[in-house]
Amino acid sequence: MAELAPVKVGLLGLGTVGGGTLTVLARNAQLIASRAGRRIQVTHATARDIRRARNCPLAGVSLVEDPTQVVDDPGIEIVAELMGGIEPARTLVLKAISNGKHVVTANKALIALHGNEIFAAASKRGVMVAFEAAVAGGIPVIKVMREALAGNDVQWLAGIINGTCNFILSAMSEAGSDFAEVLGEAQRLGYAEADPSFDIDGIDAAHKLTILASLAFGIPLQFNRVYVEGIRHVTGEDVKYAERLGYRIKHLGIARQTAEGVEIRVHPTLIPARQPIAQVNGVMNAVLVRGDAAGPVLLSGAGAGAEPTASSVVADLVDVVRALTTDPGNRVPHLAFQPDTLGETRVLDIAETETACYLRLQAADEPGVLADVTRILADRGISIEAIIQLEAEHAAQGVPVVILTHAVREEAMNEAIARMEKLPALKAPVVRIRMEPFA
Numbered sequence: 001m002a003e004l005a006p007v008k009v010g011l012l013g014l015g016t017v018g019g020g021t022l023t024v025l026a027r028n029a030q031l032i033a034s035r036a037g038r039r040i041q042v043t044h045a046t047a048r049d050i051r052r053a054r055n056c057p058l059a060g061v062s063l064v065e066d067p068t069q070v071v072d073d074p075g076i077e078i079v080a081e082l083m084g085g086i087e088p089a090r091t092l093v094l095k096a097i098s099n100g101k102h103v104v105t106a107n108k109a110l111i112a113l114h115g116n117e118i119f120a121a122a123s124k125r126g127v128m129v130a131f132e133a134a135v136a137g138g139i140p141v142i143k144v145m146r147e148a149l150a151g152n153d154v155q156w157l158a159g160i161i162n163g164t165c166n167f168i169l170s171a172m173s174e175a176g177s178d179f180a181e182v183l184g185e186a187q188r189l190g191y192a193e194a195d196p197s198f199d200i201d202g203i204d205a206a207h208k209l210t211i212l213a214s215l216a217f218g219i220p221l222q223f224n225r226v227y228v229e230g231i232r233h234v235t236g237e238d239v240k241y242a243e244r245l246g247y248r249i250k251h252l253g254i255a256r257q258t259a260e261g262v263e264i265r266v267h268p269t270l271i272p273a274r275q276p277i278a279q280v281n282g283v284m285n286a287v288l289v290r291g292d293a294a295g296p297v298l299l300s301g302a303g304a305g306a307e308p309t310a311s312s313v314v315a316d317l318v319d320v321v322r323a324l325t326t327d328p329g330n331r332v333p334h335l336a337f338q339p340d341t342l343g344e345t346r347v348l349d350i351a352e353t354e355t356a357c358y359l360r361l362q363a364a365d366e367p368g369v370l371a372d373v374t375r376i377l378a379d380r381g382i383s384i385e386a387i388i389q390l391e392a393e394h395a396a397q398g399v400p401v402v403i404l405t406h407a408v409r410e411e412a413m414n415e416a417i418a419r420m421e422k423l424p425a426l427k428a429p430v431v432r433i434r435m436e437p438f439a
Contacts, residue, residue, distance in 0.1 A: 006039035007321050010070035012092060013082035014047040014063070017106050017133070019056035020306030021080065021313045026057040032314065036321040040314075044070045046083075071096040078320055080313060081105040090114050097121045097129070102324075104316040106133035106309055112207035112223045115214075119334040126328040130316035135208045136161055136285045138308030139301040140315065145215040145289070146336040152291025154216040156256040158269075158438060161208045163283035163303045164192045164199035165231050165251035169268075170281040173243065178236040191283055201230035202251070202266045209253030212287070213264045217257055217345060218337035222264070225347035229267035238360060238431060241402050242270050245386065247358075248278040249433065261346035263353050270358050270435040277438070288438065296438070351411040356385070356435040359405065359417075362398035364425040370401065376419045377405070380412045398427035404435070 011018050022042060025032065033039040042061050047054075050063040064070065071079055071092050079096040081103060083089050089110050093103050094117075103122070105111065111118070111134050122129045132142045136159070145154075160166050164186060171182040183200070186192035198204050210223040231251050242249050247270040256263040271278050276298055280286040285303025290296045302308035323331055333339065363369045370387070377384060383406040390400040405413075417430045 004038045006041040007036075007078060007324070008041055008043045008076050009078045009080055009317060010073060010076040011042055011045040011080050011082060012067050012070060012089070013084070014045045014054065014056075015082065015084075016306045017309045017313065018045065018080075018082040019054060020310030021082065022056040022058070022061070024307060024310045024314050025317075028314075032318060036318040038321055040317055040321060043076065044073060046070055067092050068095070071099060071101065076101060077324070078102045078104060078317060080317065081107055081110075082313070083107070084109075086110060086113065090118075093118055093129075094121055097125050097127055100125060100127060102128045102130075102320045104130045104133075104313060104320060106131070106313055108134040108204070108207040108211065112210040112221060115211070115221045115334075119339070122334065123328070123339055128320050128323065128331060129334055130320055131211070132316045133309050133312035135211055136287060136299075137301070137303040137305060138311045139285055139287065139299050139303065140312065141212070141287045141299050142215065143315070144297070144299060145212065146332055149289065149291050149294060149297070150336070152293045154257070155290045155292060156254070157212055157216055157287060157289040158255075158277065158436065159205075159209065159212065159253045159287040160250055160277065160280050160285050161212075161253050161287065161303065162199050162202075162205040162251060163285060164196060165202075165205070166281065166285070167191045167283045168200070168231060169234065169239070169249055169251060172234070172236055172239045173248065174281075176236060176240065179232065179234060200232060202228040205251065205253045205266045209255060209264060209266055212253065213255035213262065215336045216255055216289070217262050218335070218341060218343050219262060219345050219347070220342050221335075222347055225264060227265040227267070227350040227353075229265075231268050233431065234268050234433070235431075237400065238358075238433065241360065241388075241390070241400070242358065242433075243273065245388070245402070245404065246273050247271060247435070248273050250278065250280075252436070254436065258348070260352065261348045263348050265350060265353065268433050270433055271438060275438055351414065352409070354407050354409050356407045356437075357405045357413055358433045358435055359403040360431040361401045361403070361420070362427040363401050364427065365399045366425060369423070369425040372423055372425070373401070373403070373420055376416050377403075380408075380416045382406075382408045382412060382416055398425075
């Protein structure tokens with residue numbers, strides 16, 4: 001039987017991930033061909049500066065500055081969009097789809113914000129859009145959600161899906177340092193950008209959670225409905241007090257199915273230190289999924305980097321090559337569910353969600369303060385699990401008081417915090433961090 005011609009691929013973007021993809025494809029070419037059934041050959045790649053020296057194999061690759069040359073080339077069957085950002089990536093992806101080309105992308109922002117449009121266009125044209133590398137780098141969480149857990153009713157998922165935040169919180173725990181100090185270290189090490197807002201304010205994690213929630217619950221991508229909170233307000237004291245109580249603080253993306261609707265939220269979270277996901281430190285990522293049949297499934301690994309992310313890009317290329325001759329109606333759906341079955345399940349506002357809470361107060365050391373605080377909580381039906389008064393480091397700033405509550409509706413907690421902050425004895429705003437047992 002004659003060997004099939006190689007599948008020709010065009011790369012849009014030759015940065016960290018693009019270079020890593022070329023490296024993995026070249027190093028493992030024979031292995032990949034034996035798994036895909038055909039050789040995969042990158043024939044073109046785009047870069048802003050095609051003259052710059054690059055540490056990746058470029059033999060046989062034509063470098064071009066105009067990406068439309070790639071998406072319009074009739075010999076290219078798959079376009080790998082590795083540019084990042086929204087434009088021109090969105091326009092180029094839609095043009096590639098219009099030209100009948102399959103697309104592989106690592107662009108979580110593009111999928112989170114424009115995935116509904118892109119997937120609709122791909123379905124109409126009969127081509128595939130693969131996006132494993134868009135969430136959690138080298139961890140195959142998309143494939144697990146779409147295929148391995150296809151028989152499960154997913155009840156909830158939680159993910160450490162931003163390596164910068166996880167590095168900062170891990171370092172705060174290990175070194176006892178405060179946020180600003182550790183952020184500076186992360187920037188020096190290259191784990192955080194000069195402007196780290198996209199990571200530390202939770203936007204990156206929200207893009208990824210948008211995708212995971214759609215895969216889990218069969219709903220359209222709805223980034224605008226995600227509650228997003230970053231880690232700027234988490235202090236070294238909070239990390240220390242949480243650990244004293246048997247918890248770790250992690251920045252999590254959480255999606256949960258409830259009787260009222262779906263929760264999709266990103267925020268710092270106290271989780272029991274005994275939980276395996278609490279032990280995922282540094283720049284590593286992890287996603288914990290609970291299905292009704294499989295129970296809890298934990299996936300962890302490198303969430304970024306040239307070769308871990310390239311691993312997912314290449315896996316998508318292999319999947320596309322394997323399915324080139326498959327009838328479009330029999331391919332794995334983009335968002336795990338057949339497009340005409342995506343539901344209109346309501347995404348809850350954060351005020352409608354229910355979680356236990358960690359509260360830290362700075363209170364004057366005088367009689368009756370704790371009685372006032374506990375009365376405010378009791379008036380709103382908020383039950384206390386534990387309360388600890390700690391030694392004051394600076395008398396003028398008040399005595400630290402940490403309260404752990406049982407699960408409470410967010411709007412009730414908001415009312416209680418607003419009332420507590422009106423007490424003259426409180427020296428600073430109340431710090432609230434949500435808690436999840438993941439039992």
